[in-house]
Amino acid sequence: MPPARSTTLPRAAATDPVLLALAGTVLAAVGWLLAGPGGVETHVLVRAWLGPPLNLVLVAGALRLANRPGRAAADRRFWRALAGTGVLLLIGQLGRLATALRHPDAAAVATGRFQTVFVLAGVAVLAAAVVTHPRPPAPGRARVRYLLDTTAVVTAAVVAIWFMTDRSAAYGAGAGAALAAVVIGAALTFAVTRLIAGGHSPISSVAAAPIVAAAVLQCLQGAVLPAATSWRIPLALQVAAVALISAGPRLQELGERVTASRPPRRPRSYSVLPYAMLGLVFALLPAVLPAGLSRTALVALGGLLVITAIVVSRQLITFAENESLVRRSEAGLRTLRRQEERVRLLLEYSTDITSLIDHTGAMTYLTPATRMLGYEPGELLGVRVLTLIHPDDLPAILPDLQRLMAAPGSTYTYQARYRHGAGGWRWLEVTSRNLTHEPSVGAVVSNARDVTDSRELQDRLRHEATHDALTGLANRVLFGRRLAAALAGGVALLHIDLDGFKPINDTYGHHAGDAVLVRVAERLSAALPAGAVAARLGGDEFAALLPGADAAAAARVAEEFRAALAEPVEVDGHRLTIGASIGAVTGAGTDPEALLRRADEAMYRSKHAAARR
Structure with a gap:
């Protein structure tokens, strides 16, 4: 079951049942091999029986990783190769078990020829997988960094291998053990350089660390330890080495689970590999210095080591600070890009x-x-x-x-x-x-x-508030405003009341009356000169405002309108006739109501005169 989102790799490893069972078994075995009761025969058998199960853990873990869905084909090949290496190591362990069962004596403490052959074969399979694993193309500076890191690793490895072979000869170790140590060291150097320094590795540094440690332990017990060393130490180192290499795939699997539940982390922009190689070479110096050096030489050498350690530490601190600044800058840029994208989307989808x-x-x-x-x-x-x-x-x-x-x-x-x-x-x-x-x-x-x-x-509401809904002419409110505005310059005013309109309403209905009112409004508007205002004051009452006109002009407009009304109005097939009584007045001043009353009085005088005729 995948770890929770907040789980870290150390927490996941500390609670993993496979790693806990592996660590418990190995710690108990190593403790018993180093200090437990029993003679060499019993210890050799315990070491021999532990080897095959530990190698089975390696094979099973590597195959699980190789068969995980979504893994790249090149990474699958690497993990299958590691599983193949585990199978070869398992065969070597089974051969060692068979030998120990026949002869559980001190001679079985060292790695035998049969097991050495399969160990070397397993290393060859792993080296072939590393050689064929693709490395992504890198720009010029990255290639230079890769070459520098490779040179540092190879140089340190040559020094370490030379040291081991030299110590092997000095301590009387067998030629086979020395050869195995040299080959394992060379393979380890190549793997670290090709995968880690190359910039693309199918295995994480956390999972590779126990495999590297296993190779180092193998070298120590096979080529560095004096031949006279107690048989307890080599056996304990052998069990620890086998357990470490078996833990690598499980750590890789746990690391991938934790990584899948977290956002991807930015890789480090600097490498600590050259500094690690420097530390390795400096660590070998005390063991290879000749005896009898003067106190001054030892003080100078110690000072060199201390100053080098300080310089390296300062350099790594500077790298870490620069990395932190770069990450903060990138975080700021990501925030800025998100803000820019948010603004872009807001502008793109805005209706403004x-x-x-x-x-x-x-x-x-x-x-x-x-x-x-x-x-x-x-x-x-x-x-x-x-x-x-x-x-x-x-x-x-x-x-x-x-x-x-x-x-x-x-x-x-x-x-x-x-x-x-x-x-x-x-x-x-x-x-x-x-x-x-x-x-x-x-x-x-x-x-x-x-x-x-x-x-x-707004325009429609304003129009409806100031215009008659039926005829579209100005209503009484708008007409009063226009009259008040024009009165100071002198105006002529026509007050019109239709004659014979009520019988039309009573005989043909209100819809016919409305049609007649609309036609009257049209004919009134057509009879007015430019700048005049026609209005319906209510019912069948109309008015016309003639700014700047005199009485003669008002009379001409009135006659023109009467002539227009003489033409019958056709409504639903009926030819309807209608007349009009018109009161015409002129005036100037500031009292529009007084002028309206005078026009109303003139209209009624006209109506009464027509009735007497």
């Missing part, structure tokens, strides 16, 4: 048009919302915004727009009609702010939203 306008009035940036005006954003780049505004709206807003362009930091909000790409006009409410003084902007920023529907609704 955001634009930048330079000092010439040309648009240099527009959001995709310009499509609501029938344009793609690129179509309007370089277009002066004034060319899109309706000519009737431009005079009212142009002075304020000019003041906005001349005053950095100022803001101006207005409504105007803008040309639609498919023809027609759309009302936009625009808020513009002059940010030409801001270096990061250097333009006037405008945000515009389409208010056509609300503007048309």
Whole structure:
């Protein structure tokens, strides 16, 4: 079962039943081999019986990793090769067990020829897998770093192998053991260089560490320890080495589970491999220095070691600080990119048009919302915004727009009609702010939203409030305003009352009466000169306002209207005739109500005169 999201690899390893069983068994065995009762025969048999099960753990773990779904083909080949190495080691362990069962004596403490052959074969299989494992291409500097790391590892390995072979000869170790140590050391050097320094490894450093430690222990017990060393130590080192290499695949599996539950971590930008190799070479110095060095030489050598350790430590601290700065910078860049992406999406899907306008009035940036005006954003780049505004709206807003362009930091909000790409006009409410003084902007920023529907609704409501719903003429309220506005310059006023309208309503119905009223309104509007205002005051009462006209002009309009009414009105196949009583007055001043009363009185005098005739 995968570990929880907050699980770390050390915590997962400390609670893993496989690793716990492996560690418990090996610790008990090593402790007993080092200090337990019994002679060499019993200890040799215990070591021989422990080898095959531990190798089976290695084979099973490597095969589980090789068969894990989603793993790359090259990584599968590596883990199958490691499983093959485990099988060869298992065969060698079984041969050792057979030998120990026949001759459980001190000669069985050392690694025999049969087991050595299969160990070397297993190392060859692993080396072949490393050779064929692909390495991703790297740029020039990465190749230089790779070569430098490789040189450091190879140099340290040559020194260490030379040291081991030299000690092997000095302590009287067998030639086979020395050869095995040299081959294992060389293979280890190659594997570390090819996989870890190469930049792409199928095995993590945590899983590789116990395998490397197992190889080192094998070298120690096979080529470095003096021949006179107690048989207890080699046996304990052999069991520890086999257990360590068997734990590697399990640590890899746990590490992959923990990594899968966490976001990927950025690889380190520096390598500690050259410094580790430096430490390895320095660690060998005390063992290879000749006896009898002077105190001064020893002090100088000690100082060299201390200063080197300080320099390396300072260098690693600097690397770690730089790495931390780089990660913080990358985190800041990721945050900035997320913010930029958020702003981009907000602008892209906003229904408001955001634009930048330079000092010439040309648009240099527009959001995709310009499509609501029938344009793609690129179509309007370089277009002066004034060319899109309706000519009737431009005079009212142009002075304020000019003041906005001349005053950095100022803001101006207005409504105007803008040309639609498919023809027609759309009302936009625009808020513009002059940010030409801001270096990061250097333009006037405008945000515009389409208010056509609300503007048309307002205009419709305003029209309905000031116009007659049936005829479309001005109502009494609007007519009174226009009269009051024009009265100071002198006006002529016609007050009209229809004759014979009530019988039409009573005989043919209100719909016929409404049709007659509409025709009367049309004929009244047609009879008026430009600048005059026609109104329906209510019922069958109409009025006409003639600004600046005299009595003669009013009489001519009245006669023209009467002539127009003489033509019958056709409604539902009926030819209906209607007349009108018209009162005409002229006047000037500031009292519109008084003029309306005079026109009303004149209309009634006309009606009574017609009735007497």
